[in-house]
Amino acid sequence: MSEDMLLQATGLCKYYHSGDSDIAALDHVDFQLKKGAFTVLSGRSGSGKTTLLNMIGLLDNPDAGSLHIAGEDVLALATSARANFRLQRIGFVFQAYNLIRVLSARENVAYVLQLRGMPKKERLNIADRWLSEVGLDGLENRRPDQLSGGQQQRVAVARALACEPALVLADEPTANLDSQHGESLMHLMRDLNERCKMTFLIASHDPVAMAAALQCVYMQDGQIVSRDTV
Amino acid sequence: MFSIYFRLGLRNLLLYPMRTGLTVLGLGIGIAALTFLSAMNDGWLQNMKLNFVLTQMGHVQVHSKGFEQSRRITDYMADTTQVDQALQSMPHVKAWTHRIRVSGLASAAGANASVLVSGIEPEKEKKVSRLYSFVQAGEWLQVGDKRGVLLGDVLADRLSVGLGDKVVLMAASPEGDIASEVFRVRGLIHSGVMDVDNLLALVPISMAQDWLHLGDGVTDVVIRADTFTAVDTIVKHLEGVLNMHDFEVLRWQEIDPMAEQWTMFAEVYTWIVLLVVIVVVLAEVLNTMLMSMYDRVREFGLMTALGTRQGQLFAMVVCETLVLVAMGGILGFLLGAGFSLYFGHYGLDLSQYATAFSFMYMSPIVYPELTFNGCARILIAAMLGAILASFYPAWKASRLNPATAMREV
Numbered sequence: 001m002s003e004d005m006l007l008q009a010t011g012l013c014k015y016y017h018s019g020d021s022d023i024a025a026l027d028h029v030d031f032q033l034k035k036g037a038f039t040v041l042s043g044r045s046g047s048g049k050t051t052l053l054n055m056i057g058l059l060d061n062p063d064a065g066s067l068h069i070a071g072e073d074v075l076a077l078a079t080s081a082r083a084n085f086r087l088q089r090i091g092f093v094f095q096a097y098n099l100i101r102v103l104s105a106r107e108n109v110a111y112v113l114q115l116r117g118m119p120k121k122e123r124l125n126i127a128d129r130w131l132s133e134v135g136l137d138g139l140e141n142r143r144p145d146q147l148s149g150g151q152q153q154r155v156a157v158a159r160a161l162a163c164e165p166a167l168v169l170a171d172e173p174t175a176n177l178d179s180q181h182g183e184s185l186m187h188l189m190r191d192l193n194e195r196c197k198m199t200f201l202i203a204s205h206d207p208v209a210m211a212a213a214l215q216c217v218y219m220q221d222g223q224i225v226s227r228d229t230v
Numbered sequence: 231m232f233s234i235y236f237r238l239g240l241r242n243l244l245l246y247p248m249r250t251g252l253t254v255l256g257l258g259i260g261i262a263a264l265t266f267l268s269a270m271n272d273g274w275l276q277n278m279k280l281n282f283v284l285t286q287m288g289h290v291q292v293h294s295k296g297f298e299q300s301r302r303i304t305d306y307m308a309d310t311t312q313v314d315q316a317l318q319s320m321p322h323v324k325a326w327t328h329r330i331r332v333s334g335l336a337s338a339a340g341a342n343a344s345v346l347v348s349g350i351e352p353e354k355e356k357k358v359s360r361l362y363s364f365v366q367a368g369e370w371l372q373v374g375d376k377r378g379v380l381l382g383d384v385l386a387d388r389l390s391v392g393l394g395d396k397v398v399l400m401a402a403s404p405e406g407d408i409a410s411e412v413f414r415v416r417g418l419i420h421s422g423v424m425d426v427d428n429l430l431a432l433v434p435i436s437m438a439q440d441w442l443h444l445g446d447g448v449t450d451v452v453i454r455a456d457t458f459t460a461v462d463t464i465v466k467h468l469e470g471v472l473n474m475h476d477f478e479v480l481r482w483q484e485i486d487p488m489a490e491q492w493t494m495f496a497e498v499y500t501w502i503v504l505l506v507v508i509v510v511v512l513a514e515v516l517n518t519m520l521m522s523m524y525d526r527v528r529e530f531g532l533m534t535a536l537g538t539r540q541g542q543l544f545a546m547v548v549c550e551t552l553v554l555v556a557m558g559g560i561l562g563f564l565l566g567a568g569f570s571l572y573f574g575h576y577g578l579d580l581s582q583y584a585t586a587f588s589f590m591y592m593s594p595i596v597y598p599e600l601t602f603n604g605c606a607r608i609l610i611a612a613m614l615g616a617i618l619a620s621f622y623p624a625w626k627a628s629r630l631n632p633a634t635a636m637r638e639v
Contacts, residue, residue, distance in 0.1 A: 060633035080539050087537025102241035112536050
């Protein structure tokens with residue numbers, strides 16, 4: 001794996017059982033991602049985008065293949081080591097139910113920092129800084145049910161970036177947002193990618209997301225069918 | 231990290247006020263009832279022990295070796311100087327007295343009844359037992375009144391005698407002769423304890439020694455300790471000082487098997503109460519926590535995805551359960567302690583069962599006793615129940631596959 005390569009997946013397979021047959025959600029996928037990339041995984045529903053994202057995010061296990069992130073064979077890691085790897089190296093933005101509902105925006109962002117063992121004052125400062133960065137000044141103490149969908153996604157982005165991860169994974173981040181908020185969120189992530197040099201991998205079939213991408217990877221029936229650099 | 235567990239636990243519980251409130255109420259009522267039951271048990275036991283010891287038994291008794299088993303007057307102590315000297319400066323000894331204890335027969339005006347004759351030192355006896363406080367008619371034995379006798383009121387009824395009447399007491403002397411002596415009834419005693427009211431005849435010890443040809447001998451040295459916890463110390467001290475080939479030193483519970491059995495039963499009862507506490511907490515909490523866990527599968531999935539370790543999720547659910555049980559426990563303790571303190575002050579009148587109580591040296595008015603140990607036992611049992619109840623939901627939550635969990639609706 002070369003110096004500038006962050007992620008290398010080879011021959012990833014994932015099958016789901018349905019009755020007597022196996023359905024290939026991922027079918028021998030080879031995939032690479034460079035540091036600082038802003039890549040969108042695109043394709044129809046059921047094409048395998050989320051499954052690939054779950055494998056890369058160590059949220060699920062492939063049935064075959066290998067996966068190296070930042071030079072580490074992550075599939076060889078034990079459960080607790082995987083949790084730690086996610087905590088240290090990966091930031092997540094999910095489609096919905098993204099935040100812990102009983103914690104405020106500030107506490108949601110600070111949660112991952114607390115998991116890392118950061119002192120209270122420091123983690124609250126960082127949380128406030130990132131909330132400001134995503135344009136949520138003054139909303140730090142609001143709970144998720146007091147925020148709009150777009151604001152909740154911004155909190156999720158702030159949380160994903162607060163740990164300064166090597167890789168940010170976002171699964172359909174604009175799916176529950178109107179086009180205006182979707183566009184705004186994608187611009188925010190693209191801006192952070194440029195300024196903070198963080199690597200983004202986004203699964204989305206939203207044209208707004210694809211428009212913001214530096215690279216688009218198309219998936220169909222569990223396979224990567226094309227790669228376009230914008 | 232624990233601060234976030236408790237904060238999350240408390241806020242999640244408050245998210246469903248009705249469900250949490252009902253669980254807390256159920257827990258509170260259960261723990262209140264069990265706290266009160268435990269206090270009743272402690273009150274009963276304490277009352278029984280005190281009555282047993284202070285009615286006539288004392289905390290510790292010294293006899294001639296084998297007397298308690300044989301109950302034969304031949305096994306009397308001819309000389310108690312060694313015992314008296316040992317007790318003179320012994321810490322925790324509040325008072326002691328000598329007695330002569332012998333079974334016999336009482337006759338009066340054509341009626342006969344078996345009696346337990348107790349020769350006592352009237353003034354010293356006052357400091358050791360409550361017998362003098364049970365005099366309900368007449369008066370306590372006076373020093374120098376050699377022919378005075380106090381009878382249990384039921385015994386007096388059976389003999390059809392009253393104050394001033396004559397009673398003949400007969401008992402075997404150590405030589406095997408049947409000796410009899412005439413006494414005059416000076417008082418009647420009523421203790422509420424069957425053994426005392428139905429059987430006891432108290433006479434001056436000096437008269438009993440003359441009548442039964444015992445010289446200065448006695449059968450019992452009865453010791454009152456300043457606390458129950460001092461009993462073992464006194465016994466060990468005496469066993470170290472006395473020649474144990476000649477004497478036996480018995481604790482109060484060794485003198486009467488019933489008292490020992492009741493003490494053991496009280497212990498068993500305590501364990502039963504604690505077991506019920508655990509079951510109540512388990513039943514109340516397990517359902518609530520499982521519901522809460524299934525409601526939050528996505529949230530647990532999210533937490534796992536963010537890097538929360540299995541052990542941390544497990545601890546989080548356990549903490550939430552502990553917070554829930556703590557809320558119910560506080561409510562329960564306040565209610566239970568309130569009832570216990572109220573009835574501990576005013577008493578719970580169970581006089582209609584007085585006869586049954588008299589078998590067990592128990593006063594018909596029960597005063598629940600709220601002890602630190604009793605409260606601590608229930609608290610520990612409740613927390614143990616909470617931890618047990620949290621294990622399954624905590625285990626389930628910590629084993630969730632994040633990808634699957636986050637797909638749950």
